[in-house]
Amino acid sequence: MTKEKNVIKTKLIVMNFLQFFIWGAWLISMGRYMTYVMHYDPMEVGGLFATAGFAAMITPALTGIIADRWIGAERLLSICHLLTGVCLIAVGFLPVGTPFATVWLVIFGVNLFYMPTLSLSNTVAYHALGTVQADIVKEFPPIRVWGTIGFIVAMWLVNLLGWMDSPMQFHLGAIAAIALAIYAWTLPAVPHGVQKAEGGRRSIISMLGLDALVLFKNRQMAIFFVFCMLLGAALQITNAYGNTYLNSFGEVSEYANSFAVRNPNILLSLSQISETLFILAIPFFLKRLGIKGVMTMSFAAWFLRFGLFGLGDPGMPGVIALVLSMVVYGMAFDFFNISGSMFVDQSVSPSMRASAQGLFLLMTNGLGVVIGSLGAGWVVKHFTVAGVTEWTTVWYIFAGYALVTGLLFWLLFHPKQVATAQES
Known part of the structure; x- marks a missing residue:
């Protein structure tokens, strides 16, 4: 059981690292890129960041229901990350002078598919740890901290590679998203309904x-x-x-x-x-x-x-x-x-x-x-x-x-x- 637990923990560490590496690649430097490269004004930049709020009001709930009824959380995690990667690639290819409405819709697409993965990845982790009788309160925080490490590593890479004013920051996030979409298929399967919080389908x-x-x-x-x-x-x-x-x-x-x-x-x-x-x-x-x-x-x-x-x-x-x-x-x-x-x-x-x-x-x-x-x-x-x-x-x-x-x-x-x- 100890060997199996260590394998599960290692898989979850990799998942969390990639989960937040995706975000760290572009979240902190996107405002700068949209201001100095794409030439949008501060109000428009604020509108781009507001898409995360709009997305948080929509897809986490919908994906929770989908995962509860039809698709395992790890499979849905894969699908969402694949679509996140596609949207990030699209952002990177938007030329200077693209109408703001178009950029807003594509960034909204990124957040629409990325935001639910925050809860889906936790669902996968909690279930996987449960299969090896791990103490979630004790075991999960040291695993989750690797997500923050991934976020930091992505920020540093974008900085040191000179990509803060380059669309490569979005492509880097896309590569990580697609990698996680593939990797998610190696994670323990979550039976339908396991991810619901407490009794009964919601x-x-x-x-x-x-x-x-x-x-x-x-x-x-x-x-x-x-x-x-x-x-x-x-x-x-x-x-x-x-x-x-x-x-x-x-x-x-x-x-x-x-x-x-x-x-x-x-x-x-x-x-x-x-x-x-x-x-x-x-x-x-x-x-x-x-x-x-x-x-x-x-x-x-x-x-x-x-x-x-x-x-x-x-x-x-x-x-x-x-x-x-x-x-x-x-x-x-x-x-x-x-x-x-x-x-x-x-x-x-x-x-x-x-x-x-x-x-x-x-x-x-x-x-x-x-x-x-x-x-x-x-x-x-x-x-x-x-x-x-x-x-x-x-x-x-x-x-x-x-x-x-x-x-x-x-x-x-x-x-x-x-x-x-x-x-x-």
Whole structure:
């Protein structure tokens, strides 16, 4: 059994590495490419990143139902990655001057097929570990961390190969996607229905989390989900504009040859490294501060993330502010996404947990990302004159947003009153 378990773990490590390598190849540098190569304005760039939010509201639910009824999760994972790869190849071949609507549709296609693979890959991993009687809580995190490593490796490759301003970043992601589409056929088969969260087949209403809307009858749960949406609005902002911001310093002679300008992806990858470390700190802080304290820390970390971006520059001591901004990202992301998901799981009755998680995903990675991406695009465009963006002002506006929403969350959210959510 030990040998079989090690084989399964190795297969899942490779799967997770490729799963996030695909994303890391283009997600962080796409905003820069679309700005400087394709010449789209900030609002349009924000619209491209909003496609992830629209996709998160559609295909994860649909693929969940398909996998539950007709196709094993590992087979559907393969199909989705194959289609993701095709769409990424198409993005790479779009010439300069392509109408924005066409680019938007192709990027939407990428996200439409890629977003459901995030949950499908977890389904495959959980089932595979279960077949060898592995402790999922203990065994899965060390496997999942290889996904973050894959994301970082892809970022570094794109940076070091000089592909941040090249369509090769999309082709690299496509190669990894097609490789995973083939590799998925070697993964343990998931019988139909294994991937459902809890007893019985779930409808599309349940998969979307819409039958959990009853939770809004509890005032504190309603407040929680609204702030999840508001916090979710911050998720894609630095992904969309971080690389573009650092690249803008190349127009200043004293910074033109700085590390941050020459290697923005490598600098930004510190955020993902930080993310892997803060995951380990969640139990410590949750036990001592509770969900309200931990999520308030997330708001504070987003405030610092944006504020330090505004303070920083590629020189000394400005680069220290940039590095600190990367460090606090781990807290900003993990203390919200992971802790929030755990809170939802513990705050509702077992029969509604799956739907409540669907609602959490809908509010954060769906509505939140759409609102944040489009809103951020409007702000950046508003403060861009003659092609020059007042980045310091932009980052301070985002920091102010995080600060105000964080203070309101602290004042309005009282988790001790959530107990009735299961009975409402």
